[in-house]
Amino acid sequence: MTQSLYEQDILLWAEDTVAKLKARDFEHLDLEHLIEEVKALGISQRECADTSSSNTSR
Template identity: 60%
Template sequence: MTQVKVEVSLYEQDYLLWIEDVVNKLRNRDIEDLDFDNLIEEIESLGRSDKRELESRLRELLEHILKRNYVNMPDCYRGWVESIIKQRIGIRKLLKDSPSLKPYFSEVFDEVYADALQIVRKSYPQCYFPDTWPFSRDIEAMLNVDFWE
């Protein structure tokens, strides 16, 4: 019986070591030995990660703006406003690092609003929440306007 030796790539063996290896090869301009397939996959995933982060932060921002506006629980206002501030800071920093995400903000707004609406309606069935976003969708407004004042 012959044994087949399966070669496991560095990427599969030790991700951190693979990253260090790729960085060293890039610094040394050693493009001949680069693991292009995995490098391309990793770079693509960075963009997807930023998009997912933007969606997540926007969803939480919308949830808490909705709660602050439509849920009559004054004892919770402070926590919701705090969360709104944190998400706005996070979105601002993300857009500063990747300004090309700004069109994506508008592109996913309706889908993210639908998700936020599903969450708040489930959590607060006694409260009314509008089917469509009732305030400005402009990025600057979303990051600066206190819609409840």
């Protein structure tokens, strides 16, 4: 079974995804992994904000 670009090289996948978004090439986006990454980014940012606010309240 062939690995996807996401599975082979996530940095190259991210660059390719950005290029496709800029070109408005929505038809060829890897939506499954893009959604997964955006969701993970939101969770990471929330955790960072929570940690930051708990450190300043001490």
